[in-house]
Amino acid sequence: xxxxxxxxxxxxxxxxxxxxxxxxxxxxxxxxxxxxxxxxxxxxxxxxxxxxxxxxxxxxxxxxxxxxxxxxxxxxxxxxxxxxxxxxxxxxxxxxxxxxxxxxxxxxxxxxxxxxxxxxxxxxxxxxx
Numbered sequence: 001x002x003x004x005x006x007x008x009x010x011x012x013x014x015x016x017x018x019x020x021x022x023x024x025x026x027x028x029x030x031x032x033x034x035x036x037x038x039x040x041x042x043x044x045x046x047x048x049x050x051x052x053x054x055x056x057x058x059x060x061x062x063x064x065x066x067x068x069x070x071x072x073x074x075x076x077x078x079x080x081x082x083x084x085x086x087x088x089x090x091x092x093x094x095x096x097x098x099x100x101x102x103x104x105x106x107x108x109x110x111x112x113x114x115x116x117x118x119x120x121x122x123x124x125x126x127x128x129x
Contacts, residue, residue: 020035020036020037021035021036021037021040022034022035023035023036023040023043023044025043025044025047026047026051027047027050027051027054028050028051028054028055028058028066028069028070029066030066032047034047050073050077053073053076053077054066054069054070054073056073057069057072057073057076
């Protein structure tokens with residue numbers, strides 16, 4: 001990781017009319033000033049993540065062009081995002097199916113219980129005279 005990641009110019013500086021703090025981060029030996037209303041630590045973590053991905057990509061390829069490295073890193077990050085989205089959708093579908101199964105079982109149990117209560121209630125109303 002580069003040593004410049006996460007250093008802030010002025011956390012509370014106000015630039016323009018946005019009023020957002022400016023955070024200075026370094027990604028792949030380039031310094032960026034980022035304005036965001038989001039959590040500063042989160043922005044720094046994102047920058048560190050992108051920096052590490054770009055360094056990982058560049059160490060495994062012969063490419064020295066930072067734009068190509070950035071595009072390859074973006075493709076890897078996009079792939080990871082889409083794989084996680086698919087896993088999340090599959091988990092949601094499984095949860096919905098299990099939920100429906102549980103609701104169906106509960107409905108059957110309640111129906112049996114209601115039937116038994118009616119049968120017992122009817123027998124209890126009989127009396128001798």
